[in-house]
Amino acid sequence: MYNSKYSLLILLFLINSIVSSNADSGRKCSNTSSLVGFESDFKMVRHQLRGHLKILDDCSFHVTGFDMLSGSSDVVFWGAVSLNFSNITGGFPISDQRLNQSAYKNASFSVQLLPNISWDQINVLSIWDVVNISDFGHVTLHQNGSDSVPDSVRTVLDNCKNLSDHYRVRWSLNVEENWIEIGLEASTPATNYMAFGWANPNRTKDLMSGADVTVAGFTEEGKPFADDFFITAYSECKLNSKNSTAIGVCPDVVYENSKNGIMVNNTRLVYGHRRDGVSLIIFRKPLNSTDEEYDLPVHPTEEMRVIWALGLMKPPDEIRSYFLPRYHGGSEKVTHGHLVLNVSEKVDDCLGPLAADDNEVLDLIVASRDAPLVVTTGEALNYPNPPSPTKVLYINNTEAPVLRVERGVPVKFSLQAGHDVALYITSDSLGGNATLRNATETVYFGGPEAEGVVASPHELIWVPDRNTPDQVYYQSLYQQKMGWKVQVVDGDLSDMYNNSVLLDDQQVTFFWTLSEDSITIAARSVKKSGYLAIGFGSGMVNSYAYVGWTDDTGGHLNTYWIDGKHPSNLHSTNENLTHVRCKSENGIITLEFERPLTPSCNDSGKPECKNIIDPTTPLKVIWAMGSKWTDKHLSERNMHTVTSQRPVPVLLIQGSSEAQQGLQPVLAVHGFMMFLAWGILLPGGILAARYLKHIKGDGWFRIHIYLQYSGLAITLLGLLFAVAELQGFYVSSLHVKFGITAIIFACVQPMNAYLRPEKPAHGEDASSKRLMWEYFHVITGRGAIVVGIAALFTGIKHLGERYGAENVHELGWALVIWFLVAASIVIYLEYHGRQQRGRLRGSSNWVLGNVEEEDSVDLLRPNQALTQKGSDSSGVMEVQLEPLNR
Numbered sequence: 001m002y003n004s005k006y007s008l009l010i011l012l013f014l015i016n017s018i019v020s021s022n023a024d025s026g027r028k029c030s031n032t033s034s035l036v037g038f039e040s041d042f043k044m045v046r047h048q049l050r051g052h053l054k055i056l057d058d059c060s061f062h063v064t065g066f067d068m069l070s071g072s073s074d075v076v077f078w079g080a081v082s083l084n085f086s087n088i089t090g091g092f093p094i095s096d097q098r099l100n101q102s103a104y105k106n107a108s109f110s111v112q113l114l115p116n117i118s119w120d121q122i123n124v125l126s127i128w129d130v131v132n133i134s135d136f137g138h139v140t141l142h143q144n145g146s147d148s149v150p151d152s153v154r155t156v157l158d159n160c161k162n163l164s165d166h167y168r169v170r171w172s173l174n175v176e177e178n179w180i181e182i183g184l185e186a187s188t189p190a191t192n193y194m195a196f197g198w199a200n201p202n203r204t205k206d207l208m209s210g211a212d213v214t215v216a217g218f219t220e221e222g223k224p225f226a227d228d229f230f231i232t233a234y235s236e237c238k239l240n241s242k243n244s245t246a247i248g249v250c251p252d253v254v255y256e257n258s259k260n261g262i263m264v265n266n267t268r269l270v271y272g273h274r275r276d277g278v279s280l281i282i283f284r285k286p287l288n289s290t291d292e293e294y295d296l297p298v299h300p301t302e303e304m305r306v307i308w309a310l311g312l313m314k315p316p317d318e319i320r321s322y323f324l325p326r327y328h329g330g331s332e333k334v335t336h337g338h339l340v341l342n343v344s345e346k347v348d349d350c351l352g353p354l355a356a357d358d359n360e361v362l363d364l365i366v367a368s369r370d371a372p373l374v375v376t377t378g379e380a381l382n383y384p385n386p387p388s389p390t391k392v393l394y395i396n397n398t399e400a401p402v403l404r405v406e407r408g409v410p411v412k413f414s415l416q417a418g419h420d421v422a423l424y425i426t427s428d429s430l431g432g433n434a435t436l437r438n439a440t441e442t443v444y445f446g447g448p449e450a451e452g453v454v455a456s457p458h459e460l461i462w463v464p465d466r467n468t469p470d471q472v473y474y475q476s477l478y479q480q481k482m483g484w485k486v487q488v489v490d491g492d493l494s495d496m497y498n499n500s501v502l503l504d505d506q507q508v509t510f511f512w513t514l515s516e517d518s519i520t521i522a523a524r525s526v527k528k529s530g531y532l533a534i535g536f537g538s539g540m541v542n543s544y545a546y547v548g549w550t551d552d553t554g555g556h557l558n559t560y561w562i563d564g565k566h567p568s569n570l571h572s573t574n575e576n577l578t579h580v581r582c583k584s585e586n587g588i589i590t591l592e593f594e595r596p597l598t599p600s601c602n603d604s605g606k607p608e609c610k611n612i613i614d615p616t617t618p619l620k621v622i623w624a625m626g627s628k629w630t631d632k633h634l635s636e637r638n639m640h641t642v643t644s645q646r647p648v649p650v651l652l653i654q655g656s657s658e659a660q661q662g663l664q665p666v667l668a669v670h671g672f673m674m675f676l677a678w679g680i681l682l683p684g685g686i687l688a689a690r691y692l693k694h695i696k697g698d699g700w701f702r703i704h705i706y707l708q709y710s711g712l713a714i715t716l717l718g719l720l721f722a723v724a725e726l727q728g729f730y731v732s733s734l735h736v737k738f739g740i741t742a743i744i745f746a747c748v749q750p751m752n753a754y755l756r757p758e759k760p761a762h763g764e765d766a767s768s769k770r771l772m773w774e775y776f777h778v779i780t781g782r783g784a785i786v787v788g789i790a791a792l793f794t795g796i797k798h799l800g801e802r803y804g805a806e807n808v809h810e811l812g813w814a815l816v817i818w819f820l821v822a823a824s825i826v827i828y829l830e831y832h833g834r835q836q837r838g839r840l841r842g843s844s845n846w847v848l849g850n851v852e853e854e855d856s857v858d859l860l861r862p863n864q865a866l867t868q869k870g871s872d873s874s875g876v877m878e879v880q881l882e883p884l885n886r
């Protein structure tokens with residue numbers, strides 16, 4: 001008992017506090033203002049705002065039937081002196097109530113004025129979006145007559161009925177004056193007609209035939225129209241040119257041609273607008289028309305069948321000067337329908353605003369590469385985000401259109417808007433130099449110098465780049481709200497990036513733009529896939545991978561260091577990527593990112609810190625694609641299904657890939673020269689020294705010298721070629737290491753030949769110095785050849801790895817065969833020499849390290865060799881370099 005009383009008390013207290021907080025009963029209000037009791041509907045400007053205002057007393061007002069689509073988070077009741085742009089933008093909030101609900105549907109509430117605000121400060125009461133400086137709707141309070149022209153437009157009629165989810169009919173009836181005012185409201189494209197009318201009461205099916213309808217819509221210029229139609233057949237309007245009769249869905253005037261002087265066009269347009277993608281057209285028609293043939297009488301108190309439709313219009317052409325409806329198609333209740341209506345019954349089943357598209361673009365200008373955009377100013381007639389100054393920007397004679405530009409495609413402005421309008425492209429939606437409003441903005445283009453007049457247009461080119469946001473604004477630097485939106489869409493990747501190459505198999509295109517210390521990279525596959533990965537490295541293993549994929553939450557890009565073939569070898573890295581994007585268009589994945597060339601860390605424990613891009617060396621790029629990726633729980637399923645077969649070395653500075661150019665000619669020359677030197681001349685010279693000693697005089701020696709020197713010269717030339725082509729000298733690869741060693745050995749030879757000690761006199765034993773030298777010369781010489789040959793082979797291998805030249809294998813085998821043939825000749829010569837010696841001495845004299853010229857046997861002229869052998873029997877160490885002594 002006590003409990004229930006107690007809770008009742010609490011309940012009463014709660015109710016009281018709720019009521020009092022709403023009505024703010026704490027403040028006593030007088031009723032002195034002449035505006036107390038004033039009532040008016042709001043004039044809709046945007047956001048499908050409808051409602052009725054009543055001023056209650058000196059400090060509050062009441063709003064009923066309030067509909068509004070949500071605006072920004074800062075929509076307020078706003079007071080202003082007048083409706084003109086500077087006065088209304090210079091207005092002030094009149095209450096601390098925020099209208100930030102998602103959507104208002106037939107709401108009613110009381111609003112308290114701020115304590116320091118009184119009605120005499122307010123001539124215009126607006127619902128105002130502070131963020132976008134946007135008037136959603138207003139009431140003019142006719143206080144001092146400055147805005148004395150009443151808004152005759154009513155967007156609310158007495159009744160409203162939903163025809164479908166996107167189509168409503170509103171009407172007001174005046175039986176005494178014999179008219180009905182009908183408002184057709186639909187969220188439908190501007191190119192669609194809205195049709196509504198009465199069916200012939202004698203019909204129960206095929207309701208269209210004999211029906212009297214009104215067709216309403218907007219012309220291309222955005223002007224509303226409403227025409228009186230009569231349906232004679234279930235078809236589009238057809239004219240018979242022989243007897244000039246019409247059949248189908250035709251305007252009344254087409255049937256009659258007003259030949260009897262009867263007015264057949266009896267529908268009068270009252271008002272029309274298109275806001276937020278919703279068309280509203282109000283027209284008036286007589287209930288009882290004087291035209292009995294093509295109009296049906298509307299009985300105000302009877303139930304009558306009405307029909308309606310939405311569909312595409314056929315614009316006027318040379319033959320017909322009317323908009324004609326096309327067959328609506330579609331299904332019942334969506335594009336067409338019928339119902340029974342008694343127009344004198346009160347109906348209002350329209351709750352809240354129609355689902356509308358706030359971002360509907362009425363005027364769109366698409367910039368193209370070569371067409372200049374002529375920027376002028378003109379009168380504000382239909383500015384998309386009212387209010388606006390009286391003068392606004394026109395582009396190509398369109399008032400404040402949405403401008404669509406493509407990233408990477410230059411936009412040419414021809415500025416003719418006058419010296420007082422400086423165009424700029426800004427992140428700020430209002431323009432007029434946001435700094436002056438204490439706001440921040442990013443200026444993408446233009447500025448004080450971007451102005452010109454018709455007599456001398458100023459041409460400027462703006463290139464939106466890949467980092468330009470999707471939406472920016474073109475505005476004047478000196479006046480707010482003269483321009484409107486710029487939609488920045490992705491252009492062709494090839495427009496947005498300076499360079500591109502096709503990766504292996506031509507399945508993935510790699511795009512990049514190099515800047516001083518960063519690089520922007522994009523990759524796109526030609527095939528559909530669930531993810532796309534590119535990697536820097538020679539293979540999947542030991543590569544830095546960038547994986548882009550999309551899912552329900554959008555596009556993602558992750559970076560990894562891969563050090564094995566198993567999913568567990570995939571290590572997520574933390575690279576400092578910026579401007580990351582990944583999107584999938586029809587299953588084709590494009591990923592984009594920007595990264596510093598050198599990571600800003602030097603923590604050796606983190607692999608990503610070693611992921612340095614050096615633009616001067618070719619960047620090896622590989623790719624992989626697969627069906628599904630996730631940033632958690634990677635498994636075998638995430639492993640690639642298609643990959644590149646080989647890395648493509650990308651020359652970042654030159655803007656090409658090496659493979660695309662094939663084997664570079666200079667490197668080919670390098671290879672050939674080195675083969676000539678190390679495969680023919682230098683070994684030839686050594687063989688000459690060993691096997692041609694029999695040639696009379698110093699012939700063998702000359703051959704030896706010529707071959708070695710020319711070999712050395714060609715080697716040095718070949719080295720220069722390689723260094724010049726690669727624009728630098730990198731001692732990183734095995735090939736270079738072998739090559740350098742071989743060249744050093746080879747260069748030592750002429751020097752030590754110069755320093756060689758005296759040849760021993762005939763018959764004398766060689767001095768130990770001489771002996772040492774001989775050993776040294778021979779060993780370095782042969783060592784050089786061995787290392788040089790190794791350099792040839794590693795060179796070919798390198799060629800294969802780095803340039804992916806296809807014929808590398810054949811080249812390698814050819815080289816192997818060449819040296820095998822050479823080796824077998826040497827073996828043959830040695831064997832033959834051994835036999836000769838054996839015959840001569842009866843025993844082999846093969847001592848390791850003691851195999852010098854002593855063993856040389858001239859197979860071609862064995863006699864001389866024999867004589868020489870005879871005379872040189874003194875020592876096996878004899879080295880015949882005597883010509884040098886001369």
Ligand SMILES: *[C@@H]1O[C@H](CO)[C@@H](O)[C@H](O)[C@H]1NC(C)=O
Nearest residue numbers: 081082083084085086087146
């Ligand atoms: C603002 O309104 C007042 C009164 O209606 C008017 O005198 C004044 O010119 C307006 N201001 C501007 C900048 O137009």
Ligand SMILES: *[C@@H]1O[C@H](CO)[C@@H](O)[C@H](O)[C@H]1NC(C)=O
Nearest residue numbers: 199200201202203210296297
């Ligand atoms: C409907 O039928 C009646 C009787 O046949 C006729 O008088 C009337 O004119 C018809 N109405 C129309 C609109 O055709």
Ligand SMILES: *[C@@H]1O[C@H](CO)[C@@H](O)[C@H](O)[C@H]1NC(C)=O
Nearest residue numbers: 240241242243244245246247
């Ligand atoms: C006009 O011609 C069409 C076909 O040629 C015919 O069906 C129709 O009855 C004619 N109308 C008149 C009024 O002669």
Ligand SMILES: *[C@@H]1O[C@H](CO)[C@@H](O)[C@H](O)[C@H]1NC(C)=O
Nearest residue numbers: 227228251253265267268322
């Ligand atoms: C009907 O009359 C209105 C206003 O008088 C006019 O705008 C419209 O073009 C006319 N329609 C036809 C089909 O002639």
Ligand SMILES: *[C@@H]1O[C@H](CO)[C@@H](O)[C@H](O)[C@H]1NC(C)=O
Nearest residue numbers: 177178287288289290297299
């Ligand atoms: C309208 O039609 C009814 C009959 O349908 C007739 O009685 C009435 O007089 C008509 N009114 C006008 C204004 O034509």
Ligand SMILES: *[C@@H]1O[C@H](CO)[C@@H](O)[C@H](O)[C@H]1NC(C)=O
Nearest residue numbers: 366367368371372373374396
């Ligand atoms: C804008 O107008 C200029 C001059 O009339 C024309 O050359 C250009 O093609 C137009 N640009 C676009 C995008 O229509």
Ligand SMILES: *[C@@H]1O[C@H](CO)[C@@H](O)[C@H](O)[C@H]1NC(C)=O
Nearest residue numbers: 433434435436443447448477
């Ligand atoms: C905006 O005005 C400030 C202060 O006058 C000036 O420093 C700034 O350069 C202006 N901004 C632009 C884009 O001209």
Ligand SMILES: *[C@@H]1O[C@H](CO)[C@@H](O)[C@H](O)[C@H]1NC(C)=O
Nearest residue numbers: 433434435436437438439440
């Ligand atoms: C901008 O901020 C300064 C200092 O805070 C202030 O004096 C000035 O009135 C502000 N201007 C505007 C337009 O709000």
Ligand SMILES: *[C@@H]1O[C@H](CO)[C@@H](O)[C@H](O)[C@H]1NC(C)=O
Nearest residue numbers: 574575576599600601608609
């Ligand atoms: C990324 O930037 C942060 C802060 O500048 C730095 O600490 C980190 O080492 C950077 N990481 C890489 C991979 O560059």
